[in-house]
Amino acid sequence: MRVGLLTGGGDCPGLNAVIRAVVRKGEMEYGDEVIGFLDAWDGVMDRRTMSLDVHSMRGMLPKGGTLLGTRRGSPYERDGGLETVVKTFDDMGLDALIVVGGNGSLTVAHNLHHDLGLPIVGVPKTIDNDVVGTDITFGFNTAVQTATDAIDRLHTTAESHDRVMLVEVMGRDSGWIATHAGIAGGATVILIPEQPFDIDEVCTILRARHQRGRYASIVVVAEGAEPAAGTMPSQEKVYDLVGRVRRRGVADRLAPEIEQRTGFETRVVLLGHIQRGGTPSAYDRVLATRFGLGAIDAVHAGAWGHMTAMRADEVVLVPMSEAAGKTRPVDLALYQNVASVFFG
């Protein structure tokens, strides 16, 4: 078969491991020709490709990012985009397309399959771990480890100066990274998008802790965390080039509020894209490899409109319609029954 593959949305550690696994099994077991599209859907519409074979996969397993490049945006946003995609399939004789992406890319993949009947299989990825239908996405484990390493380092300087450290992590709609890194890093408070926070309550926790002595505090805040209505002045939304609300910066808003209310010196650390960069953890390499193998098997099973997913440590196929247009919130039991036990 002629199998196309693209990586879409924000990058994450493990994308190259998926590509490698698809190519390995596709070429060696099924005799497939695998074609990589550069820069996500742009590559499909502009016919920018790269042929992928086992030889070219050497050294790819531990490499972060994606060798194919990635973009946000979709054929639905370009005039004549859908016709161009169909033409690419026809002209290139594509039998299948594997789309490795997060919520946005999987929604587009689902729609293209649904609207045009294209033979598409999805693979979920994102450091945010917020894809519905799978227990976990690759990239998450690496991001949590990176954030935890940073928090570990911040403890010592926070303690030396007896300060509050606000650590902002990624997670525009969900608090998965914040909750896991916060538990692993011994956070004093964790703020997540799923639970609007009251700044006065946060300050009460910080004051109580500091009254016990020189107890510096680490507050882990997900970039999408929001103050409860009426508790802080609202802020004007800023949009990025593809029209998404820019989330970054909630910690910068919080720091002066905390300093003013508590009198404790407060510093901000924005981990930002450091969480997305670099080599994948061993866990993510294994997960990405399993998803890649699952995807090429799904292609040969003709499981169009499905994506690989992890359920109870088994790779299974689930309809992409389960994930399309949704976001998986953090497990609130983990937040309420585990993380918050250690607040204060």
Ligand code: F6P
């Ligand atoms: O991949 C998802 C994500 O990590 C979000 O948590 C974050 O808001 C977003 O990417 C930022 O991505 P970019 O800077 O590439 O738009």
